[in-house]
Amino acid sequence: MVELYILLIFMIVGAIIAIEVKDLLSSVVAVGAVGLALSIVFLVLKAPDVAITQLVVELLCLIILIRATLKRDLPFSTSGRWFLNTMITIGFIIVLLLVAAKSFTDLPPFGFPIMRVASHYLNNGLSQTGASNIVSAVILDYRAYDTLGEATVLFTAVIGVLAIVRRIGRKKVGEKVKEEDE
Amino acid sequence: MAVYLLCLVLFSLGIYCILRKRNIIKIIVGVIIAEYAVNLFFILVAYRMGGRSPILSEGATIKNMVDPLPQALVLTSIVIGLATTALLVAIAMKIYEKYGTFDITKIKELKG
Incomplete structure (x- = not known):
């Protein structure tokens, strides 16, 4: 390791x-x-x-x-309230680390997962789905609705990108179109 | 347990970058780093000591495989991360086009 x-x-x-x-x-x-x-x-x-x-x-x-x-x-701006901002950030991170250190004691140790659901997938995956790769059996068969939701999110994000990047309205006669989209 | 702590340090770096930096591209970089750390944490939890990858083959014992469930969920999460990053970058480019800067303290005038 x-x-x-x-x-x-x-x-x-x-x-x-x-x-x-x-x-x-x-x-x-x-x-x-x-x-x-x-x-x-x-x-x-x-x-x-x-x-x-x-x-x-x-x-x-x-x-x-x-x-x-x-x-x-562009050059960096370091003006204004440098000390306060850094202190707030570091304080937030310290609180996060304290909470995480508390919750890490409840995790199973590294290298020994619990695998209650996964053992069912591993034992019955081949006979129930016919896929020898268990990961693809999970994403395409056991949790196919999850993958459908992923595709929905993906297309929503693509629609969002298109709606933001697209230029609305006609361009004027002499105006040149800048090459500016992804 | 030290592996979890290193992963948490990576996440904290991402959070620091999001909260402290003023450049929009730097904030996006922080979001990406935090997202990497979370994905890495799931795969770390799924690891089994001396395990094999969860692909069945002839004569393989099922006992020693790593956990396939977090891997499947992280696979979904990575692709969604790409889509959200593209959306963030599109908004950042639009802001640059409108205000001529990436600095979030300069974007004050919300003129129509």
Whole structure:
């Protein structure tokens, strides 16, 4: 499990770089590095389907973000109420960490899940659904309505993006259309 | 347990970025990092020590597989995360087009 710790520390370092670096494009590229490391972590944790999806989604996300930040760099503003804002943020994070440390004691230890529902899926999945990949048996058969809801959310978000990006109204005679959508 | 703590540190970094930064792109970056941390936490909970990936094959013992249920739910969550990120980026680009800045403290005048 050493590689898991190394990858997690790499992800944390990448996240710190992404948060603190001043250049927006560098920040987006650092987030891409974090996402690709997350894909390898999924492979280490024996979740190949999730790793493949994470890889594809990460690349698409990177493309969208780079398209948004290209040629739009701007200097940071650090003016005004620096101390108060930082204190409020750190206080919130400390409260979050305290609550989480309290609730971590109720979790099963790492590497020993409870698997009450999942054991039923594992034992009867092949005979009930005929799929040898249990993950696809769960998302496409046992919990197919969940996948339907996912598709609904996806199309709603796409409609939202189209409604925001689209330009309303006719353009004037001499006006040029800027190339500005995704 | 230390793995959970590292995952929580990643989530806290995302929360810090959302609350503290003033650039909209940085806020989106924070949302993405927090989302990665939550997905990672589910997969960590599902891991079984010395387990195999949940794909049946000839002569495989069912006993030693990792939990397939959180993996299926995270698979859904990742795709929804992409859609919400695209929506956030679209709103950010529209704001930039209207106000000429990504700085949230400069966006005060809500003129029609």
